Amino acid sequence: MQSRNAKSKTNRKRREFIGRAGAAAAMLTLAPGVRLVDLALARPADEPASDKVRWGMLVDATKCAQGCTECVDACNEEFGLEGMGRPKTDAQYIRKIDLKDKTTGKRYSLPMLCQHCETAPCVDVCPTGASFRRIDGIVLVDKHICIGCRYCMMACPFKARSFVHENLTDQVPEAPRGKGTVESCTFCVHRVDRDREPACVEACSREGHEALTFGDMNDPNSRLSQRLRELPNRQIRADLGLNTGVRYHGV
Amino acid sequence: MRAAAAVLSLALICATGWTAAAADTPMPKPPRGKGEQCVEPTDVMRRDHMRFLTHQRDETMHRGIRTKKHSLIECLECHTRKDVQGRFLPVNAEGEFCQVCHDYSGVKMDCFECHATTPRQPKPGSARSSAEPGSDISFRLRITP
Numbered sequence: 001m002q003s004r005n006a007k008s009k010t011n012r013k014r015r016e017f018i019g020r021a022g023a024a025a026a027m028l029t030l031a032p033g034v035r036l037v038d039l040a041l042a043r044p045a046d047e048p049a050s051d052k053v054r055w056g057m058l059v060d061a062t063k064c065a066q067g068c069t070e071c072v073d074a075c076n077e078e079f080g081l082e083g084m085g086r087p088k089t090d091a092q093y094i095r096k097i098d099l100k101d102k103t104t105g106k107r108y109s110l111p112m113l114c115q116h117c118e119t120a121p122c123v124d125v126c127p128t129g130a131s132f133r134r135i136d137g138i139v140l141v142d143k144h145i146c147i148g149c150r151y152c153m154m155a156c157p158f159k160a161r162s163f164v165h166e167n168l169t170d171q172v173p174e175a176p177r178g179k180g181t182v183e184s185c186t187f188c189v190h191r192v193d194r195d196r197e198p199a200c201v202e203a204c205s206r207e208g209h210e211a212l213t214f215g216d217m218n219d220p221n222s223r224l225s226q227r228l229r230e231l232p233n234r235q236i237r238a239d240l241g242l243n244t245g246v247r248y249h250g251v
Numbered sequence: 252m253r254a255a256a257a258v259l260s261l262a263l264i265c266a267t268g269w270t271a272a273a274a275d276t277p278m279p280k281p282p283r284g285k286g287e288q289c290v291e292p293t294d295v296m297r298r299d300h301m302r303f304l305t306h307q308r309d310e311t312m313h314r315g316i317r318t319k320k321h322s323l324i325e326c327l328e329c330h331t332r333k334d335v336q337g338r339f340l341p342v343n344a345e346g347e348f349c350q351v352c353h354d355y356s357g358v359k360m361d362c363f364e365c366h367a368t369t370p371r372q373p374k375p376g377s378a379r380s381s382a383e384p385g386s387d388i389s390f391r392l393r394i395t396p
Contacts (some may be wrong), residue, residue, distance in 0.1 A: 043315075
């Protein structure tokens, strides 16, 4: 009896220790840039994406600087997007929007990109199955299947998609793109699969604005989830009930 | 996608061509890749490379599997040559690895309408970083066990 008591005491102590160690690890992870626990948790290359994760983003429009286009530039660089001198049809995965409240004169600046909807209209209307939502919430175009009909571009409430009108050469290895297919923001899926942040988020942080936060919406402890809990935020066109993966604060 | 017939004919040409070539038959001579051995035996690659690529393509696109073995980007790493200025030659340029056999067999490749034909290299006059993806460990995503 006594020995059992002693054992349970040891167990309790051990549990407390483990609990404290876990808390310490969590504290460690809170320091930006010093997240030692992560390295061991990168998804192995041979493991498929999981529905336990839903990738999302928070745009803090109060921190987004008027006239700054770092996120757009970084995106263009990452995907090798170059203008053809026709702004109306040139490919763009992310764009800056400047808004002004006519009554108050208050100005807003914010980036607009694919909102990675849970019930994505582009996926609904695609006749070939080229538009699809990956199991971890990233909405993509499989250009091998895309026939270039552009229904998805018409269906998208956010004007997030572009069509490639010209023959292209010198594409970036990680970002194949070609004439006759539709394309849009991929949340930099090639980076995310290797546990890196999207290029726009990285660029925004590099500039010190920190207006973009990327992460797992399903993980209550992710930096994204924490900020989503702290900051009042909304979906653009929430009336459509799309449950977007990109949320906005300060709009 | 290529029609199945075209794929089959290429496979047949390759299979019969290399194994039972008459001495007087002109044969394609693709430049040698880096290293001793490709990811599969050479005769398997000649017949089935397109099947490996198509399979890998769907695995990567739809399931996010990014193993290197049958990845087109990795093909480029070994099978592109550099010119005298040290710039990569496109793998589908005349006389280069893919094009030699595809010219010979008369099978057009669609891959390079969209896919890069060289490993990542800075464009002349561009500041694009040549950093290896994933090399920067300061931006890791998942933060909880």
